[in-house]
Amino acid sequence: MTSSDSGSLVIDSLAAGGRSDTPWWQRSFWVVTEGAVAAVLLIAGGLTALQTAAIVSALPFAIIILISMFGMWRALRIEGHRNQSLDQNNKLPPHLLKPSAWRERIDYMTDKPTRDKVLNYIKEVVMPSMMEVSSKFAETGWTTEVNYDAANNRAVLELQRGDDVEFWYEVRLSEHEAPDYYTESSADTLPQEHYHRAEVYLRRGGQTYDLYGYKSESVINDIIDQFEKYLHFLNVSPDSLPWRMQAHDDAITLEQGSVLDK
Incomplete structure (x- = not known):
């Protein structure tokens, strides 16, 4: 229940553009929607179906994270060489x-x-x-x-x-x-x-x-x-x-x- 409640809160905040002071009916909507989706998956195939849906939905985000990791490594390497070679000082x-x-x-x-x-x-x-x-x-x-x-x-x-x-x-x-x-x-x-x-x-x-x-x-x-x-x-x-x-x-x-x- 705690994980579901936290997940609903995060989804609600993301849907509102990062706001945390959303109206009660909007928070309730996401709680009910998330609970309904979980209930349907449990009825249709039990815990296995729920786990499969979670893995499938997370796969695109895993790819994005891998791309972000490469970009971070590339940026840090460039920055390291830049700091090594450039001694910038903003003098008069x-x-x-x-x-x-x-x-x-x-x-x-x-x-x-x-x-x-x-x-x-x-x-x-x-x-x-x-x-x-x-x-x-x-x-x-x-x-x-x-x-x-x-x-x-x-x-x-x-x-x-x-x-x-x-x-x-x-x-x-x-x-x-x-x-x-x-x-x-x-x-x-x-x-x-x-x-x-x-x-x-x-x-x-x-x-x-x-x-x-x-x-x-x-x-x-x-x-x-x-x-x-x-x-x-x-x-x-x-x-x-x-x-x-x-x-x-x-x-x-x-x-x-x-x-x-x-």
């Missing part, structure tokens, strides 16, 4: 580390730029920096491409050599809620509910740091730093790794696309 940009740049450092920490300011920064600073890097790599025989995706507000640099080395560096506009101290209005300004960042994304996801405020030389150095880490990652990864780098899908749904399109 080099041009802000000069002793004489303390005023710029304060601006960097307190500025919460608007959407238009970040978009202009991506177009006027990031894109030309990517073009310079692309031009230099093209001189050395690399296949390069720089694009600006206006629909998703992002600038993308691709470096490729053969089938194995394919580097992707992207700077994307992202929107965030402004902290409480920033939304407090003053006598001559209105509160700003959101601020925007120029975040860096690589092939394996976002890097959780903001480029806004970097000068062109610092953007170029950041691209080269990430490329160097990527090459090191490939060097320490054995040939037996269970994946190959796949081409990035331009049609991928951006996490914040629905927000930025508004």
Whole structure:
């Protein structure tokens, strides 16, 4: 009885989208339904039929669990090599580390730029920096491409050599809620509910740091730093790794696309 009661409670919660405060009639429905199914199986074939039905219904979930186990093993192995090869630290940009740049450092920490300011920064600073890097790599025989995706507000640099080395560096506009101290209005300004960042994304996801405020030389150095880490990652990864780098899908749904399109 305890197992049946617990099972009915779980089914009821799943059917309600995870809610636990479901109405009494809904809980009663699942209790009666589960009891009726068990009674029919017992009458039709006894305990053997009930056990067979339980095994058959659990088989699809067992297959899903096996697939999930493989995915978990694959993800942990990739993450292990990534942690071994990449020592990522989100430092201030080099041009802000000069002793004489303390005023710029304060601006960097307190500025919460608007959407238009970040978009202009991506177009006027990031894109030309990517073009310079692309031009230099093209001189050395690399296949390069720089694009600006206006629909998703992002600038993308691709470096490729053969089938194995394919580097992707992207700077994307992202929107965030402004902290409480920033939304407090003053006598001559209105509160700003959101601020925007120029975040860096690589092939394996976002890097959780903001480029806004970097000068062109610092953007170029950041691209080269990430490329160097990527090459090191490939060097320490054995040939037996269970994946190959796949081409990035331009049609991928951006996490914040629905927000930025508004």
